[in-house]
Amino acid sequence: MPKDLRGFLAEYERANPREFCRIKQEVDPRYEVAAILTKLEESRKLPILFYEKVKGSDLPVVTNVHSTKKKIAASLGIDPQKFRDKYLEAVENQIPPKIVSDGPVMEQTVGEHDVDLKTLPMMTYHEGDAAPYITAGMVLAEDPETGKHNASFNRLMYKSRNRAGIFMTVGKHLHEIYSRMEEQGKPLPISVSLGNHPAWALGALYIGAYGDSELGIIGGLLAEPAEVVRGKLSGTLFPAAAEIVLEGVIEPHLREEEGPFCEFSGYATGKGLRPVVTIKSIHLRKNAVYQDICGGQHREHLVMATIPMEANLYRSIKGAVPTLVDVHVPAPFSLIISIKKRFQGQAQSAMIAAFSAEMYLKQVIVVDEDVDITNLQEVIWAVGTRVQADRDIVIIPGVRGSSLDPSAGAEGVVTKMGMDATAKPSLSSFPKRNKVPKEVMERLRLEAYVNLDKL
Numbered sequence: 001m002p003k004d005l006r007g008f009l010a011e012y013e014r015a016n017p018r019e020f021c022r023i024k025q026e027v028d029p030r031y032e033v034a035a036i037l038t039k040l041e042e043s044r045k046l047p048i049l050f051y052e053k054v055k056g057s058d059l060p061v062v063t064n065v066h067s068t069k070k071k072i073a074a075s076l077g078i079d080p081q082k083f084r085d086k087y088l089e090a091v092e093n094q095i096p097p098k099i100v101s102d103g104p105v106m107e108q109t110v111g112e113h114d115v116d117l118k119t120l121p122m123m124t125y126h127e128g129d130a131a132p133y134i135t136a137g138m139v140l141a142e143d144p145e146t147g148k149h150n151a152s153f154n155r156l157m158y159k160s161r162n163r164a165g166i167f168m169t170v171g172k173h174l175h176e177i178y179s180r181m182e183e184q185g186k187p188l189p190i191s192v193s194l195g196n197h198p199a200w201a202l203g204a205l206y207i208g209a210y211g212d213s214e215l216g217i218i219g220g221l222l223a224e225p226a227e228v229v230r231g232k233l234s235g236t237l238f239p240a241a242a243e244i245v246l247e248g249v250i251e252p253h254l255r256e257e258e259g260p261f262c263e264f265s266g267y268a269t270g271k272g273l274r275p276v277v278t279i280k281s282i283h284l285r286k287n288a289v290y291q292d293i294c295g296g297q298h299r300e301h302l303v304m305a306t307i308p309m310e311a312n313l314y315r316s317i318k319g320a321v322p323t324l325v326d327v328h329v330p331a332p333f334s335l336i337i338s339i340k341k342r343f344q345g346q347a348q349s350a351m352i353a354a355f356s357a358e359m360y361l362k363q364v365i366v367v368d369e370d371v372d373i374t375n376l377q378e379v380i381w382a383v384g385t386r387v388q389a390d391r392d393i394v395i396i397p398g399v400r401g402s403s404l405d406p407s408a409g410a411e412g413v414v415t416k417m418g419m420d421a422t423a424k425p426s427l428s429s430f431p432k433r434n435k436v437p438k439e440v441m442e443r444l445r446l447e448a449y450v451n452l453d454k455l
Ligand SMILES: Cc1cc2nc3c(=O)[nH]c(=O)nc-3n(C[C@H](O)[C@H](O)[C@H](O)COP(=O)(O)O)c2cc1C
Pocket: 135, 136, 150, 151, 152, 153, 154, 155, 156, 167, 168, 169, 170, 171, 172, 173, 174, 204, 205, 206, 207, 208, 293, 301, 304, 305
């Protein structure tokens, strides 16, 4: 039996009952699911939420499965400190997928004429959302020339019984595959799967070259081949143990309004003319669970996206600057890098490597190894005390960035900025930082001088 979502949920609930919350009262998929999550986040609680009854659908809903590194690490059986190593190891030691003839997701199938997206508990999260959305769908699509499959997450906007708008970022791989098929005037068959073991999401979010195999990385993360079933539509594959799979085609030369949708950027991005998927069939496990990932700037989306992004950036920047210390993505489109600078110009090398490794990046700050890059106060301190704007800022206009950046002029075309916040010419030649001698700090016991209970 392959590793699957329900197996992980059962294990996690058993081991961490306080981080698993079953909600029995009926909730409305229109705003209420998002409201409960938002209120919990405001009180710094991030449990897995299992909604047993969601208005308008027979399917229960699970959300927040990837809301903390601890949960994802538990699913991989690793320490949360070890993500980068584990991820890069999976990239280096891929395990090819295994095509199997059947799987649990084939237990029930709804055919073309009976497909009705309304049977799924699609969510409306925020005031700016144009319609109910499916956000947790992992899309698999085959490149028409190479036969390789690409995995990615793509939001689907409900339109009618069997039609949904799809958002494919220009420059990302699904959009490229779609463009190749569209040039030939052909529809692109896809599968959209919901409810996979967390390793699937981490692998699908891998940021690499066109043609790199996310399925191989998923296998590496699972430590077993990712089991996939061939769909009815030519070229479709999908996870054998997914909870729910939609098979459909993205129509060529068709654009309809999609959006706005409140995104991870924190904004409802303007509506645009985007392609449309026609759903041809739905496969479900018995007692299927509908997986949801709350749209917008909530923990789950940010945590999921950041783990593969940081691993990929670390690897790429390390290739340019061997004394790279660490990387941290603190906010959309932004990266902080720490390096042990040996030579002039290495901060700039790190920036260039980062920008070429990750299209979404727009701001990169490079600091020395004495700065804790997870402490934004310290990073701003380094910017304040080590940067001179006329000397240390690199500006690259007119580059492809995120089409969800509301400050861009033309959609998805941005100006990238690198800031060298390292000490110049070097940390060792820079004035000393305030520091009481280590020996004194270690020797002196505060309790001997001050009654701490009285303070
Ligand atoms: C929850 C979630 C939803 C996402 N939705 C979209 C989306 O609607 N469109 C999109 O282009 N990327 C979306 N992404 C990001 C892509 O899945 C991600 O960039 C992926 O690595 C792209 O695959 P590729 O590198 O093979 O092109 C989403 C990511 C997450 C975590």
